[in-house]
Amino acid sequence: MWPFLDTAICKIIRSTTQPIFAEYIGKYQIKAIDFDELSLGTLPPTVCGMKVLETNEKELVMEQVIKWAGNPNIVVSLYVSSLKITIQLVDLQIFAAPRITLRPLVPTFPCFANIVVSLMEKPHVDFGMNVSGGDIMSIPGLYRFVQETIKKQVANLYLWPQTLEIPILDESTVAIKKPVGILHVNVVRAQKLLKMDLLGTSDPYVKLSLTGDKLPAKKTTVKRKNLNPEWNEKFKIVVKDPQSQVLQLQVYDWDKVGGHDKLGMQLVPLKVLNPYENKEFILDLLKDTNLNETPHKKPRGKIVVDLTFVPFKEDSNKFGGPSEGYSRKESGIDIVSDDEVQEGAGLLSIVIQEAEEVEGDHHNNPFAVLTFRGEKKRTKTMKKTRHPRWNEEFQFMLEEPPLHEKIHIEVMSKRKNFSFLPKESLGHVEINLRDVVHNGRINDKYHLINSRNGVMHVEIRWKVV
Structure with missing residues (x-):
């Protein structure tokens, strides 16, 4: 060295x-x-x-x-x-x-x-x-x-x-990419789609995803027997790098049996969007990502979408967007009252890092279950260990700051083979989100309730758009 x-x-x-x-x-x-x-x-x-x-x-x-x-x-x-x-x-x-x-x-x-x-x-x-x-x-x-x-x-x-x-x-x-903003997507309609069913129609729906993102793709509803579907369905997708990420739009024909047939697809690079500016795209659907398709190929129809990229408040200066003079203090030294908390939608990001000294009475195959507003998300299961390391991130798009709310995380253990006690709790913790809203971030270890020596390491971030 x-x-x-x-x-x-x-x-x-x-x-x-x-x-x-x-x-x-x-x-x-x-x-x-x-x-x-x-x-x-x-x-x-x-x-x-x-x-x-x-x-x-x-x-x-x-x-x-x-x-x-x-x-x-x-x-x-x-x-x-x-x-x-x-x-x-x-x-x-x-x-x-x-x-x-x-x-x-x-x-x-x-x-x-x-x-x-x-x-x-x-x-x-x-x-x-x-x-x-x-x-x-x-x-x-x-x-x-x-x-x-x-x-x-x-x-x-x-x-x-x-x-x-x-x-x-x-x-x-x-560099570890962190969320820098939200892409607002409105899937408006599609026109003149291919006929994939025997009766000369299709049952179309749209899948949306960003390149470089491991989160599941978002989907519109299925419009039955319609070659010119109207959706007007809105989605919010977390953006980590607007200069390199690309929005993927894939139109499928829903089938009750077997795989769904692809009707067409298109790509929209996020770098063509200006922050805060709404832009409508009328796109010709392609068979695949080969943008040099010969023009004589069979038309696959069009898709219409509205896109707006909105940076987080603390990142808006990076993209030349408007700034309202608001900045967060990571250290938490500047304390503000609840009335001074900035209103507006934002992203709540929860990273379950690891746990220590978690021990079950019958088995040790720990996984963590995160509960927030009735929605449950879980980590992968780590086999035969008292010190699991997950390092998994979960995201929630919220319309307002979770100032008076809590998240509940429980460490469970599961036995794969048949057992009268297939699952057991190894401890849990409840974390008040007030400090996260005020400071923008907390990164701490918490003693697990109903566990002798168990400790959980959690990092939580709140970013306002």
Whole structure:
């Protein structure tokens, strides 16, 4: 890992010192200041002690005591008038107590995207400085002055809570897409559809889905014996990346027996939509995704849809939409009353991460059942474990903030074979959504009721459109 850190830290040193060097250009007859050599060498720091801190986020936090007596190669050239003065850093030694956070944890090697470093106390830095071959640090009084100046400057930059963030992986390769808005879809009608039934009619319905989305497709009602169906049915679909996602419209002929026949399909890239702007599309249905179909092929009819992309309030600036000056505080420090909560529809996103120490009397095949407003959703079943990790997300589109509501999550265990006790409860929890509405997000662990030591980790978000 040291070669990666060497490259990243040197890049940060160059970008940080560039504006500092620029301030002196033109002063004291200084024409230029450049790095001739910049490398931290081949000797990595030595970790003398370490404490690992537990958090609820996807990160690894470590507090360490580090000693580094490295072999860096750092040479700066100072061009003064017609002279070139070479300054070299030698015998560098550093003693520091940093807090190092690896985040976010990702499934791509080296398993984290960034290193975030901050200092828990002022560091001790010892070094020599050769100017054109002579050690100027031997000048009386200069050594202590430089030492204290460096401690002060480094502390101002990186003493906790100030941080230094070092990117390790490209964001595009590890980015986890989060919902940024809602696509409002009105399936208006279809015209001149193919005749698929023996009596010269069809029973059409439409399936809607977004590419890159694992959620089940949404469906209109079936219009019996109709080649020109009128639906006027409205749907809301969560959007994660409007620049790359595509709306898929597939028209089927419903059959009572056997598979349903495809009448046609079309695609609408979301990037053609402007935020908040309603747009009507009259689309020729195609046989498949081959957009270069020859024009002489049999017409499959048309479909008419109305589309509007509405970003969430906190993401509206990213898409150039109107902003009402409202922003959420993730930390929850800014507390507002219930009367000041922003009204309007939104997305409630619940991620059931994992559970710990869940144990049944007869079997341990845990799954979680989420209940909200009478609707039940469940995770997959994990076999023979007391520490299940689900990491499954469930979404609810709501017309108003769930300020005075709760969600109920119960951990169950199920035996596949025949048993007089096929299911049993391993504990449950009820979570009040008031804090989520006020803060936009909570990420916490909850002790399970009716469980000896069971704990559940849940992340909940509320985004207003």
